[in-house]
Amino acid sequence: MAKLNLNVNGVTKAVDVDPSMPLLWVLRETLGMTGTKYSCGIAQCGACTVHLDGQPIRSCVLPVSAVSESTKITTIEGLSEDLSHPVQKAWAQLDVPQCGYCQPGMMMAAAGLLNNKPNATDADIDREVTNICRCGTFQRVREGIHLAQDIMKSTKA
Amino acid sequence: MKSSIHMTRRRFVLGSLSAGAGLSLGVLPALELSAGHHGGDVLDEVNAWVTIGSDDSVTIRIARSEMGQGTLTGLAQLVAEELECDWEKVTWSFPTPGDNLKRKRIWGSFSTGGSQGVRSSQQYVREGGAAARMMLVAEAADQWGVPAASCRVEKGVIYHDPTKRSLRYGEVAAVASRQAVPTEVALKDPADWTIAGQPLKRLDTLEKLDGSLIYGADIQLPEMLVASIVDCPVMGGSLKGFDDTKALKMPGVKAVVPVKTQTGTDGVAVVGTSWWHANEALKQLNIEWDLGPNAQMNDASITALLESGLDASEAFNGNWEGDVESALSDAVTRVEAIYKVPAQNHAPMEPMNATARYTSERCEVWCPTQNGEAALAAASEASGLPIEQCEVYKTILGGGFGRRGAADYVHQVVAIAMQFPGTPIKLQWSREEDQMHGFYHPTTMAKMRGSLDEAGNLTGLHMRISGQSIIAGLMPQRLVNGADFVTFQGVVKGGLNPGMDDHQMCYSIPNLKVDHAMRNPAVRPGFWRGVNVNQNAIYLECFMDELAHKAGRDPLEFRLALLKDKPKAAAVLQAVADKGAWGTEDGLGRGLAVLYAFGSYVAACAEVTVTDGELKMHRIVAATDCGTAVNPQQIAAQVEGSFVYGLSAALLSQITFDSGVVQEKNFDRYPSMRIKDMPKVETIVMPSGGVYGGVGEPTIAVAAPAVLNAIFAATGQRVRTLPVARQLASA
Numbered sequence: 032m033a034k035l036n037l038n039v040n041g042v043t044k045a046v047d048v049d050p051s052m053p054l055l056w057v058l059r060e061t062l063g064m065t066g067t068k069y070s071c072g073i074a075q076c077g078a079c080t081v082h083l084d085g086q087p088i089r090s091c092v093l094p095v096s097a098v099s100e101s102t103k104i105t106t107i108e109g110l111s112e113d114l115s116h117p118v119q120k121a122w123a124q125l126d127v128p129q130c131g132y133c134q135p136g137m138m139m140a141a142a143g144l145l146n147n148k149p150n151a152t153d154a155d156i157d158r159e160v161t162n163i164c165r166c167g168t169f170q171r172v173r174e175g176i177h178l179a180q181d182i183m184k185s186t187k188a
Numbered sequence: 189m190k191s192s193i194h195m196t197r198r199r200f201v202l203g204s205l206s207a208g209a210g211l212s213l214g215v216l217p218a219l220e221l222s223a224g225h226h227g228g229d230v231l232d233e234v235n236a237w238v239t240i241g242s243d244d245s246v247t248i249r250i251a252r253s254e255m256g257q258g259t260l261t262g263l264a265q266l267v268a269e270e271l272e273c274d275w276e277k278v279t280w281s282f283p284t285p286g287d288n289l290k291r292k293r294i295w296g297s298f299s300t301g302g303s304q305g306v307r308s309s310q311q312y313v314r315e316g317g318a319a320a321r322m323m324l325v326a327e328a329a330d331q332w333g334v335p336a337a338s339c340r341v342e343k344g345v346i347y348h349d350p351t352k353r354s355l356r357y358g359e360v361a362a363v364a365s366r367q368a369v370p371t372e373v374a375l376k377d378p379a380d381w382t383i384a385g386q387p388l389k390r391l392d393t394l395e396k397l398d399g400s401l402i403y404g405a406d407i408q409l410p411e412m413l414v415a416s417i418v419d420c421p422v423m424g425g426s427l428k429g430f431d432d433t434k435a436l437k438m439p440g441v442k443a444v445v446p447v448k449t450q451t452g453t454d455g456v457a458v459v460g461t462s463w464w465h466a467n468e469a470l471k472q473l474n475i476e477w478d479l480g481p482n483a484q485m486n487d488a489s490i491t492a493l494l495e496s497g498l499d500a501s502e503a504f505n506g507n508w509e510g511d512v513e514s515a516l517s518d519a520v521t522r523v524e525a526i527y528k529v530p531a532q533n534h535a536p537m538e539p540m541n542a543t544a545r546y547t548s549e550r551c552e553v554w555c556p557t558q559n560g561e562a563a564l565a566a567a568s569e570a571s572g573l574p575i576e577q578c579e580v581y582k583t584i585l586g587g588g589f590g591r592r593g594a595a596d597y598v599h600q601v602v603a604i605a606m607q608f609p610g611t612p613i614k615l616q617w618s619r620e621e622d623q624m625h626g627f628y629h630p631t632t633m634a635k636m637r638g639s640l641d642e643a644g645n646l647t648g649l650h651m652r653i654s655g656q657s658i659i660a661g662l663m664p665q666r667l668v669n670g671a672d673f674v675t676f677q678g679v680v681k682g683g684l685n686p687g688m689d690d691h692q693m694c695y696s697i698p699n700l701k702v703d704h705a706m707r708n709p710a711v712r713p714g715f716w717r718g719v720n721v722n723q724n725a726i727y728l729e730c731f732m733d734e735l736a737h738k739a740g741r742d743p744l745e746f747r748l749a750l751l752k753d754k755p756k757a758a759a760v761l762q763a764v765a766d767k768g769a770w771g772t773e774d775g776l777g778r779g780l781a782v783l784y785a786f787g788s789y790v791a792a793c794a795e796v797t798v799t800d801g802e803l804k805m806h807r808i809v810a811a812t813d814c815g816t817a818v819n820p821q822q823i824a825a826q827v828e829g830s831f832v833y834g835l836s837a838a839l840l841s842q843i844t845f846d847s848g849v850v851q852e853k854n855f856d857r858y859p860s861m862r863i864k865d866m867p868k869v870e871t872i873v874m875p876s877g878g879v880y881g882g883v884g885e886p887t888i889a890v891a892a893p894a895v896l897n898a899i900f901a902a903t904g905q906r907v908r909t910l911p912v913a914r915q916l917a918s919a
Contacts, residue, residue: 052464063408064837065398065403065406069539069616070538070813071854072618073854073855073856078537106399107399116203120697122393123389128256128536129257130204130255130585130588131392133537133586137423156908157863160863163537163861164832165587165836165860166833167829167831167861168825168828169861170868172863
């Protein structure tokens, strides 16, 4: 066991955990933040996607000990306080989720793409949003990313 | 603007839940969870379907499960339409199966499958909404001392125009239940609908956008322990022993327990405070299995079994006209082809899970289930307690697709919880367990034989299905003289369900036989999205394409000629051909498919190219005539999603066996479509009125044959064994 400090959604959390435990399970079980989902456990599906310093990563295979105290972890619970992130607004407007289980990871992947590429093209989306959704919401996910881009631009203007 | 009002209210609702959660690290009190969503401060039941708070908030009770298909919102729209309440004030809750039992099944069936959610309950939920409205009006009329007939309702406000008086629903709801329950209710003409029939936003979206929705996998209860399980990797095998020395030394591990259930589980679970450690500990048990009688099964043995039925003399008849053998022997041209469809897993994103708390007096289960009543029965059977002492609290499902109609995981969690009386146990399956212990899409083959006359008309068709029966595997008591008519979904004579023409074949063929040589490998079959229509539509619609080409006729014209008795089928086919630019010479391969399934007429036109063996799907135009469209934008969502699910199966994935063990244990070997693979889907919703047809499943069946036919148009290559992908690569 190891005593670690994690910066989760802007709050420092002290945890005493097995250092080999994946970040996903520290979030879900040690911290009780269940928005980030378990689905495959082998970094295939992306349901566990969170941001480390704004970059999307798959938390189901990342040992918590690999996350430094200074790294800013953002989970779906911290994407915004009030559903005001452009991705959340776009997802609400287009009614993107079906069962919704993959959507926290999908939205974090989308938000991460937009952090890196505010003008992401369809080709960028194809390459970088590789999450699995078995309900098949991809068409609206794609529309949602483009709508989020529009929302980002209109709020900046 | 609509969503912002919903957003405010939803945040309030969730706020009250998460306030409790914050006090104890996300622990949800059982009572709060079981009650589900509250829409206001004081909730008063007008009738079983409707409760209205003094703040006018309307909570509509939804008996069917929500797994993404949108039934929750559609049913609420139907109730709200008749209730004539303000849609902006509507929220929802799940009644419990235990309450349903106590109240003599006042909410009807909880079963959610077969695209029946709206279809089989629309009548009584609309009547429930109308009855509640009449009681609210009667109460207001009594208070005013005027005839109810002189009152009117608009958006949850009752008016008596002659005296210019009004009362809000919230002002009379508390006492409205004292009014006599109406014995006769008149329902609105859908032409007058303002809530139902509209493309409204889902009621369950916002809490899916910030991680606050509690799925079964997310349940946390005070003092709860978590468990991971491994069942015998070969169906029918059993646990011989294990060594728990190492596992018990791992962090948080409390116990290692054998788990044996009435539904065939014979495995072992690790119980502890952390699921990840419990799951890791499972790998340290050195488990010894008796693999049982199916340990020799592999793909070759399954294929040989299926092939043995292709020409077998004995088969169950599902459809027949004239004399197909004479037609075949008299044919100018005979066409023959053999197709094969493999087993598939459901693989919902949320792997199977359930939580249970057992005492000698009571057994409670929290779980995502497509059939709350079956889960309740399972809790009773597994615990040995009378059903009145059991309860099930449903969550929204992280995908279902048919898998969660089964209750095997409920049996398992209760079996574990009984070894820890009073302590809640959450059983979470690993993805590997979910892949290896599915109720798989049945695997079948088909031998198709057709006869054409000199003019290229289809004179006879024999469709011999050989393979697995779901009914034989799951509910053999429902076989009819040994036959499983569900096998004939989409190609049956007359219709599958009593009183409905569901699933009958659309084509009028003078000499026809569709029959089934049942061949059941030792693979547990199950209902799946669409299920038997998926392969039946591939067999029928790909072979129709083959026949048309052999006859030298246009596949659209060839089909339309055979659909002369089914104008609605012809209409959806024509619609996709028109919008899909059928007949255009532009370098794209186009393929068609049409079917009548789950009470809806559906068709698709796919556009593809194949370059160096790589398939690119550009666009699929889909049309659906579901009779009555309750929420057109959700219908479009279901069509889009059904194509992803159906094409993932047709193009990419399959379940195979080696030595009785499933080989595709995770998404690395069981690939699923991703955003880059998704074609643009254009949905035409063209309801012709009357019936309520299914929506979640019908279109899945036309996706694969339309794409397969488009592949032929693009390449001249017929792919008859699924999945497709590697075959094009090697071509």
